Amino acid sequence: MHRALVRLLWRALAVLSLVLAMLGLVLPLLPAVPFLLLAAWAASKGWPALEAWLLNHTHFGPHIRSWRDHGAVPRRAKWLATVMMTCSAVMLMFMPVPLAVQLGVPAIMATVAIWLWRRPEN
Known part of the structure; x- marks a missing residue:
């Protein structure tokens, strides 16, 4: 069972x-x-x-x-993810959310982008 x-x-x-x-x-x-x-x-x-x-x-x-x-990620996927995170971070700056969110979320996305670009490519 x-x-x-x-x-x-x-x-x-x-x-x-x-x-x-x-x-x-x-x-x-x-x-x-x-x-x-x-x-x-x-x-x-x-x-x-x-x-x-x-x-x-x-x-x-x-x-x-x-x-x-x-642990490989295609270069095209890296670029797409980076562009999407950048667009999201820019849009977030124009939203009525707390300053901590406006700064914290892009910091997390930047950390993810750095990690992503350090992955091998296939």
Whole structure:
């Protein structure tokens, strides 16, 4: 019973992550890639057929395998993420939010951008 529940929870996380990744493909503020990577990871724990489907997907598969094998991120994805974070930071400056948010969120995004650009490329 315990094993079946654990497998069910991994599957639920995989499906939820996959749904969020698909929403991220059409919603500009929701990142698709982290949720896709999370879906593949969760599927590897409890749904081998879904993991195989993701790894063999013509569009997503090579990127997931590259991330798993080398922690690599395509240069195009790095540029896109950097541009999107910059646009978000600029828009945030014109929003009526506390100064701590206007400074803190861009600082976090800058940290993520630095980390991202230090990743190998595929």
